[in-house]
Amino acid sequence: MNQEKILQSLIADNLVSASDSARGRLLREAARLFREKGYERTTVRDLAAAVGIQSGSLFHHFRTKEEILKAVMVETIRLNTAVMQAAMGEAKSNREKLRALISAELESINGQTGEAMAVLVYEWRSLSEASRTEVLELRDRYEALWLDVLTGLEGEGALKADPFVVRRMLTGALSWTVTWYRPDRGGLTRDGLTDQVVAMLGMG
């Protein structure tokens, strides 16, 4: 199942918004603005202008500004968890699975969902306690995918450090790429970057 089909199925289940719907368009613009200026510096007037409506009309679609932030985060996690599960399903060994995970996470961070992923990493403080809990639960399921593979690799002796620590280091390392990695200009492709990460782990 490729990425497009996964997306379609999630849309059908109403778990993420179609990008051509009013809601989807708003969430995309919101992710862009939240990443560019930060959640607090982005006003509801900014958001409304970005989709060409009046600021008050936003509240027909979302009850509060924070609900928009939460929706960006929740839909992003849902999509990426599904994509990642699919990418991993095709791999045989744990080594291959790890490579698939790294590659998929780099894609989600630097590809289409990149802006939303950056929001997920940097704007969680702007969530209310309740929303934070909700988002964290989704995150935990995503993280379980990683820990399974890393624990497997440790058992095989391929990994010398603690799986929990390694996952956390990789979380930081990979999410940080959003601040410097520009796949368009400059020679490093995503595959190339994945190779570098694997080489850095001594698993080249």
Next chain:
Amino acid sequence: MNQEKILQSLIADNLVSASDSARGRLLREAARLFREKGYERTTVRDLAAAVGIQSGSLFHHFRTKEEILKAVMVETIRLNTAVMQAAMGEAKSNREKLRALISAELESINGQTGEAMAVLVYEWRSLSEASRTEVLELRDRYEALWLDVLTGLEGEGALKADPFVVRRMLTGALSWTVTWYRPDRGGLTRDGLTDQVVAMLGMG
């Protein structure tokens, strides 16, 4: 030269504020609040209350709120660059130097200056263009320390990946520790964590 002496000398040169001065106390509280709630969500009234003065009185010490943010960042970089240079000076081989760099950065991220370091990483978007340039110049000098060592290790064949990429991965990985590493509760000491990082790089 130990850390305390370095600090004294920087204070003497007016490059960082003494923590018992009015300015120093304000900057410490500001770092705490900025990290806890984010720069935008922290009001000048919050800052003033934290040091026990009226909000207007802040502007006797700093011309704008942003100037406070910049001061937190600038002083933190200055201090940590100096500490890191000292830590590296005692090491002989590049391997030892790398370990010293990792350990020192983990200390600056998770020790006394941790709150300020987190601000440095997460709040740069709230800086004006001019301040951003200024902070980036200081950062570049700090980064040069890392690149020298990593390039050396690559030359020796101890490092299989690109030094620039590795440094950026380490930047993300180490700064991310601030979100999960708790040296007080839980068994992992800073030395232990440094070991894990070195092991992860296949240089244990």
Next chain:
DNA sequence: AACAATACCAAGCAAGCGCTTGGTTTGTAA
């Protein structure tokens, strides 16, 4: 055609924001 639901606009309110102002207290040194 009739109706209801959906999507939107125009206007503005209440609250909170960064920052200013004019004046008072506190510290320091001659």
Next chain:
DNA sequence: TTACAAACCAAGCGCTTGCTTGGTATTGTT
């Protein structure tokens, strides 16, 4: 004691913020 600057307070200004309100198009269903 006097002189003066640094540190601070009390009050509030002007503006922006998230959000509300009452009403009007637009769309879909029967």
